[in-house]
């Protein structure tokens with residue numbers, strides 16, 4: 001594409017350039033990447049051209065247009081979550097990747113002796129919460145699933161809460177991106193709150209929000225980021241907070257930059273971020289929210305992702321690959337496939353060959369088995385799924401892998 005732009009500019013400028021003019025003309029292009037890749041990954045993910053183009057302006061942090069954008073983004077996100085300011089909710093954006101916002105919420109758990117966090121983990125992101133708690137010296141306990149194939153069990157959660165009355169906070173992942181599993185957030189939050197209404201319930205809905213419905217009825221914090229299902233560019237994340245809980249946590253934060261209460265108070269006081277805002281990422285997100293609405297909100301977006309997933313699943317099944325997860329917990333955001341049982345299979349070769357064709361996939365993250373992951377989210381459509389499948393098949397044949405494959409069974 002870049003070459004086309006260059007050559008059309010060329011024609012307009014006339015072809016009688018000297019060699020020196022020509023080389024100085026070409027110079028700036030050296031640092032520009034050749035073309036967009038399609039990212040079959042759960043973040044960073046493929047963004048629309050309009051979202052990227054929206055960023056081609058510079059706005060000052062106090063510019064009234066920018067202040068309006070912050071407002072749009074905050075209220076737009078509450079709308080996606082199905083809550084309002086008057087119902088006692090607020091959206092607090094935080095600079096950084098998704099983990100920054102998760103950490104800003106986890107970091108509000110009261111100090112040791114006054115608060116204890118119960119973390120439900122069935123993958124890398126649950127483990128990351130535990131790591132955050134360790135860094136902040138937050139008293140915590142983790143319920144770990146036997147492997148990434150299982151989801152947190154409500155009975156075990158209630159049993160743990162029954163045995164340990166010092167637990168004040170519970171946190172869990174909505175969609176575990178490690179495996180692609182959809183965790184029963186609504187059911188667990190409802191059962192926990194029914195028995196322990198004082199518990200603060202935290203949900204990392206990073207790759208779930210905007211795609212899967214989630215009830216805010218029994219939760220207090222819902223965290224996601226700019227670059228997941230809403231399809232903005234990376235740069236900030238946000239927590240949708242029950243205001244009462246947020247304000248009660250004032251003074252608990254262990255980090256100045258990640259103090260979510262201070263961030264909220266700053267935004268409320270003068271509508272500005274405390275520190276340099278990710279202006280371009282917010283402008284892009286404002287556009288991404290418009291596209292999200294135009295597609296039909298959560299339902300419309302999920303329909304496209306679900307279709308992408310179905311196309312991938314069918315194509316992979318024809319090559320002998322079946323999703324690692326059982327159907328009842330498999331979401332439509334990312335799919336884990338185990339490696340084929342074939343001596344000619346070489347993941348590095350596959351990865352590089354796909355990349356050369358402009359296709360980026362993810363290696364697996366499972367603790368017990370070798371696997372790869374293909375995402376179906378971002379600005380991707382059926383044609384992209386088919387292109388990915390074609391390339392995948394061609395590379396498998398090039399490697400000499402016999403199709404259909406049989407997959408390596410996990411231990």
Ligand SMILES: *Cc1c(COP(=O)(O)O)cnc(C)c1O
Pocket residue numbers: 042043097098099100102125173175176177204205206207225
């Ligand atoms: C992407 C993601 C995060 C945040 O990861 P970052 O790399 O910090 O953006 C957290 N939790 C889940 C479930 C995710 O999918």
